[in-house]
Amino acid sequence: MYSISSLNEGKYKTLSTALSEAFTVSSMLEKERVTEPITLFEQPPKIAEPPPLESEPYADIEKRRELSEAILQEREKLSQASAKFEEVLLPMIHDNLVSVKKHDFWIELQMSSELLFTSGNDQLSSKATDVLKTIATVIAPLPNAISVEGYTDNVPIDTVIFRSNWDLSTARATSVVHELIKTGIDPLRLSATGYGEYHPIADNSNEKGRFENRRVTLVVSSQAFSRYGASDEERAKLLNLKPSTTPVKKP
Secondary structure: OHHHHHHHHHHHHHHHHHHHHHHHHHHHHHHHHHHOOOOOOOOOOOOOOOOOOOOOOHHHHHHHHOOOHHHHHHHHHHHHHHHHHHHHOHHHHHOOOEEEEEOOOEEEEEEEHHHHOOOOOOOOOHHHHHHHHHHHHHHOOOOOOEEEEEEOOOOOOOOOOOOOHHHHHHHHHHHHHHHHHHOOOOHHHEEEEEOOOOOOOOOOOOHHHHHHHOEEEEEEEOOOOOOOOOOHHHHHHHOOOOOOOOOOOOO
């Protein structure tokens, strides 16, 4: 009886120890499950940033973005000239024979061909010479280049003198240039261009539109952007740029 009891006690201690260890391990595992965060996605590996590209200093970039003081002054002079055109040509502006459009870097003075020429002709009328003398008083003090542009409607012309509207529009622009030279405008500042019927500003299917399309335009250009308005050095100064030092190859 005693031997049996001792055996059962030993088995009990063994069983008790095993159960205690099992509960201890289970408890530790449970704590690990509670305290350790569950990672759903792995963090992607960090990609090394590329080395910075060489660039111009920020101050230099900003300087180029700004207009130079000289070009701002020129813009102001063009604005004053535009206001002067409107003042001296006011009666013709009211009659829709002249219009003045001011842009940042040029003035566009548009004149109806009927104000300057008779139909199909490139000879200036007596009234036209007075108008151009008035215009010359405004542009004479300026150094800017002036482009004279001739336009027609789309009605074909084919005469002994003019084969097409190209010829007529160019001849009219040239007549205006010659008259401006007579008033004392330097020929170096002037150019004549004919566009024919290819740049209409109104509908050519009716007389009102054709009347508007027959025109001569004077464009007073900024020195900074005109091909012959300034030298390369002067243009570079206006635009706040460094003048080119590339040697010019002689033919």
